Amino acid sequence: MSLKRIDLLICCGSGCISAGAIKIKERFHEVLNEKGMTNEINIIETGCMGPCDYGPVMVIYPEGIFYKKVTPEDVEEIVNDHFMKGRPVKRLMLQDDEEQAISAKKDVPFYQKQVKVALENCGYIDPESLDEYIATGGYEALGTVLTTMSPQETIELMKASGLRGRGGGGFPTHIKWQMVHDAKADQKYYICNGDEGDPGAFMDRSLLEGDPHRVLEGMMIGAYAMGASRGFFYIRAEYPLAIQRIKQAIAQAHEAGLMGDNIFGSQFCFDAEVRTGAGAFVCGEETALIHSIEGSRGNPTPKPPYPAISGLWGKPTVVNNVETLGNIPTIYRKGPEWFASMGTATSKGTKVFALTGDIRNTGLVEVPMGISLRELIFDVGGGMVGDHKFKAVQLGGPSGGCLTTEHLDVGVDYETLKEKGAMMGSGGVIVMNDQKCMVNVAKFFMDFCVDESCGKCSPCRIGLKQMYGILERITNGDGREEDIDELIRLGEAVNKLSLCGLGQTAPNPVLSTLRYFRNEYESHIRDKACNTKVCLPLIHFDIDKDKCIGCSLCARKCPVNCITGSRDEKYTIHQLDCIKCGNCQEVCPVKAVGRIPGMHPEMIAKREADKQRLASED
Amino acid sequence: MTPSNQFDNALYERLRAVIAEKKDLQNPVIEVLRIAQEIFGYLPIEVQEFIGREMNIPVSKIYGIVTFYNFFSMKPRGKHIINVCLGTACFVKGAPRLVQMLSDELGIAMGETTPDGLFTMSAVRCVGACSLAPVFVIGEEAFGRVENKDKVKQVINQFR
Numbered sequence: 001m002s003l004k005r006i007d008l009l010i011c012c013g014s015g016c017i018s019a020g021a022i023k024i025k026e027r028f029h030e031v032l033n034e035k036g037m038t039n040e041i042n043i044i045e046t047g048c049m050g051p052c053d054y055g056p057v058m059v060i061y062p063e064g065i066f067y068k069k070v071t072p073e074d075v076e077e078i079v080n081d082h083f084m085k086g087r088p089v090k091r092l093m094l095q096d097d098e099e100q101a102i103s104a105k106k107d108v109p110f111y112q113k114q115v116k117v118a119l120e121n122c123g124y125i126d127p128e129s130l131d132e133y134i135a136t137g138g139y140e141a142l143g144t145v146l147t148t149m150s151p152q153e154t155i156e157l158m159k160a161s162g163l164r165g166r167g168g169g170g171f172p173t174h175i176k177w178q179m180v181h182d183a184k185a186d187q188k189y190y191i192c193n194g195d196e197g198d199p200g201a202f203m204d205r206s207l208l209e210g211d212p213h214r215v216l217e218g219m220m221i222g223a224y225a226m227g228a229s230r231g232f233f234y235i236r237a238e239y240p241l242a243i244q245r246i247k248q249a250i251a252q253a254h255e256a257g258l259m260g261d262n263i264f265g266s267q268f269c270f271d272a273e274v275r276t277g278a279g280a281f282v283c284g285e286e287t288a289l290i291h292s293i294e295g296s297r298g299n300p301t302p303k304p305p306y307p308a309i310s311g312l313w314g315k316p317t318v319v320n321n322v323e324t325l326g327n328i329p330t331i332y333r334k335g336p337e338w339f340a341s342m343g344t345a346t347s348k349g350t351k352v353f354a355l356t357g358d359i360r361n362t363g364l365v366e367v368p369m370g371i372s373l374r375e376l377i378f379d380v381g382g383g384m385v386g387d388h389k390f391k392a393v394q395l396g397g398p399s400g401g402c403l404t405t406e407h408l409d410v411g412v413d414y415e416t417l418k419e420k421g422a423m424m425g426s427g428g429v430i431v432m433n434d435q436k437c438m439v440n441v442a443k444f445f446m447d448f449c450v451d452e453s454c455g456k457c458s459p460c461r462i463g464l465k466q467m468y469g470i471l472e473r474i475t476n477g478d479g480r481e482e483d484i485d486e487l488i489r490l491g492e493a494v495n496k497l498s499l500c501g502l503g504q505t506a507p508n509p510v511l512s513t514l515r516y517f518r519n520e521y522e523s524h525i526r527d528k529a530c531n532t533k534v535c536l537p538l539i540h541f542d543i544d545k546d547k548c549i550g551c552s553l554c555a556r557k558c559p560v561n562c563i564t565g566s567r568d569e570k571y572t573i574h575q576l577d578c579i580k581c582g583n584c585q586e587v588c589p590v591k592a593v594g595r596i597p598g599m600h601p602e603m604i605a606k607r608e609a610d611k612q613r614l615a616s617e618d
Numbered sequence: 619m620t621p622s623n624q625f626d627n628a629l630y631e632r633l634r635a636v637i638a639e640k641k642d643l644q645n646p647v648i649e650v651l652r653i654a655q656e657i658f659g660y661l662p663i664e665v666q667e668f669i670g671r672e673m674n675i676p677v678s679k680i681y682g683i684v685t686f687y688n689f690f691s692m693k694p695r696g697k698h699i700i701n702v703c704l705g706t707a708c709f710v711k712g713a714p715r716l717v718q719m720l721s722d723e724l725g726i727a728m729g730e731t732t733p734d735g736l737f738t739m740s741a742v743r744c745v746g747a748c749s750l751a752p753v754f755v756i757g758e759e760a761f762g763r764v765e766n767k768d769k770v771k772q773v774i775n776q777f778r
Contacts, residue, residue: 018747018760052749199705202746237652237689238745240758278648279688281743295645296679297686313644356707356748363749394706430706444709448743454686 004042006083007061011123013048013206014241015363019055020071027075041083047210049123051110052363054094059105059123066105067092110361113380115342117350118166118203118326119366122210127245130252133213139258141332142217145224146266151181154225161336162348163328167193167284167321168399168425169501170347170414173222176318179308180226183316188228190219190272191312191319193289194235194242197281198397199448201428203352204322206364208235208242211326212249216272218325220259221332224268226318231272234289237279247274281398281452285500286311286319288454299456300500321426323352343369347413351424355381357431358388367412374408377431388433392516396425398445398452399505401512402438421512423505437534438517439524443471445509453502460503463494467510477537477599477607479525488514529598536580540600543584545570547592554584554593575600629657630668637672647675648683651690660691696731696738698777700724702754705744711751712765717741719770720754736778 010016010025025043032038049057054068065088067078074092081087093101094108102108116122125132133139145154159174180188192215196204208215219231235243250272253259261269275293282288283298290312292298311317327349331339340348347369353376356362360382367376373393377383384390392402401422403410410416414424432441446468455461467490470483491507498504514521523529530538543554543563550567562578565571573584585593636653640646650669655661661684663677670677684690702720704713717739721727724737731738747753750762761773 014746015749018750018762199744200707200748205746295647297682357710432710
């Protein structure tokens with residue numbers, strides 16, 4: 001940190017990097033060099049600022065001006081007009097509904113309902129600088145805890161805050177700590193679960209990349225409370241930057257004496273190392289994760305014994321999620337009452353969500369617990385993209401469920417979501433418009449779970465496979481009347497009989513879509529029709545003779561030559577040969593080719609005939 | 619004991635050094651396998667056998683680990699690995715169509731390698747760039763909002 005005229009904060013979260021943030025940063029260095037202004041402007045690479053859809057984004061202080069979708073070509077203009085002449089570039093600012101440019105970051109609607117606790121520094125400080133973390137109050141909480149509080153007092157304070165695990169289960173953090181605190185052992189371990197496997201969730205990654213010292217401080221406070229002297233960060237191999245940042249943070253903390261022996265002059269000694277995952281969703285489950293650190297297959301084992309009693313190498317172990325740890329320093333700095341004043345009766349504080357799907361403001365947000373889905377999706381998320389209507393929202397990843405329009409006013413907390421058939425999960429929120437087929441979405445999640453099942457217990461290994469088979473049959477047009485009941489029966493069995501959380505929750509996407517979108521399953525089965533035109537076997541292509549101009553382009557582009565006709569007669573698709581590649585629709589200059597829901601009657605008749613022929617041959 | 623000579627002995631020597639360096643860590647076998655995959659490009663049985671002998675671990679256990687984790691491959695892979703994101707956000711935004719377009723462009727199915735050894739197409743579960751969905755990653759570079767065949771061709775041609 002040096003004193004310079006302007007601080008230029010460039011978001012280098014994964015979304016913005018994919019959108020080209022690094023090229024922009026390099027361009028800034030070039031231009032500032034050319035103009036000899038490098039000693040006036042501080043270029044800081046920050047972690048994720050949140051509004052990934054506007055990426056690459058940047059904020060310029062002291063004014064706090066927010067620029068979106070910046071390209072390398074814009075850099076010179078920013079330097080010339082904003083830095084040199086003091087005239088911010090309006091063109092790069094966000095426009096509100098009245099086409100007014102919104103200049104300040106604090107006025108951007110995306111940020112207005114957000115309350116940042118875990119993400120407090122994310123997108124605000126340089127994650128590679130220990131000094132910047134300390135300047136925002138970092139390690140103050142650890143110092144206070146180590147010098148003025150006993151371990152039991154530390155746990156009591158955590159209890160008063162009401163913090164619950166942010167990884168999905170929502171287990172009260174203080175109970176885990178107390179259990180390990182009470183266990184007698186020569187060695188205790190603290191594990192940070194950074195194996196963020198839920199597709200559509202990237203908050204742990206953003207936190208580790210954007211504010212690694214916060215996670216480290218949270219771990220040390222917890223470790224002191226329960227008497228652990230060694231910690232492990234278990235992070236997915238897919239997150240190389242997160243791994244690098246946390247390793248760097250550990251090294252910096254060592255160097256500054258914030259880690260190692262007798263921290264802050266107390267008796268507390270702590271050291272941590274990083275272990276990388278190797279791509280297995282089930283390793284997010286705590287017993288599986290422990291086995292993976294031990295160097296084995298990540299198979300879960302039955303609980304009890306709980307890891308708090310017998311965990312890593314048989315020693316008492318706490319496994320906490322990254323976001324949980326990210327909340328801890330602020331709770332100790334601002335007090336448990338402050339934290340507990342946010343949220344609902346049973347779910348305190350804030351929660352980070354990753355908004356994705358057919359929503360305008362995709363990105364990372366942090367909101368108070370209890371916020372309604374409507375506020376989350378339409379106010380913070382900015383509503384739906386394009387003209388399509390909201391249909392469903394999927395919460396909690398492959399273990400979660402889908403909610404619909406009728407649930408929009410439901411408050412987001414652990415209990416309410418569970419009761420409605422979804423779950424908090426790690427916080428992935430996937431918003432879907434009315435063009436999405438819910439049967440197909442359920443099949444997607446089932447495919448995921450079949451693939452990721454570790455295979456140890458049979459309800460999960462075999463049951464999910466059977467469920468997937470039924471879903472495949474339904475989306476292929478071979479669904480049977482009894483399939484819906486069978487899916488429910490299997491789903492409930494897998495839920496009750498599986499060993500670990502993966503199997504127990506894997507049927508949720510199917511069961512919740514059956515609960516709220518049963519009619520879609522029925523139309524797939526009975527009418528052989530996918531009304532959203534997603535499941536290819538349940539639609540057909542047809543040419544509107546009134547629109548067709550007889551140009552023959554479709555016939556020439558058809559890979560199976562199933563379109564015939566002439567300029568006068570117009571063109572026809574021979575349904576039995578059509579492979580539904582969609583080429584004809586793409587090339588038609590007058591949009592005469594349409595996707596029609598439902599299997600073509602000729603196809604239905606042919607399949608019937610084939611079936612009868614097979615039966616008679618038998 | 620000298621391993622069969624499909625690979626240069628120098629590669630095995632590098633691996634031997636890595637094993638020696640890691641031997642004081644508690645249960646480093648997954649770390650060793652990861653580095654072995656970096657050295658050899660993949661983990662054929664003979665490399666697994668070598669690690670088993672050097673670390674004094676049954677090969678069956680190593681095989682169990684290699685087949686459990688998605689990160690490890692027992693088949694040779696191409697020079698460029700195309701990781702197509704099949705996370706939920708990408709799925710909702712049309713990942714299946716993206717897979718089809720890539721497959722048409724490269725002439726291979728998911729999990730296969732092109733005959734010239736240039737590309738392997740594989741699936742990943744979420745790369746955390748959901749705002750750019752549908753996304754695929756080659757090396758460290760992510761390509762987002764890939765919505766038509768021309769764009770696919772253009773990206774692939776950069777690597778040909």
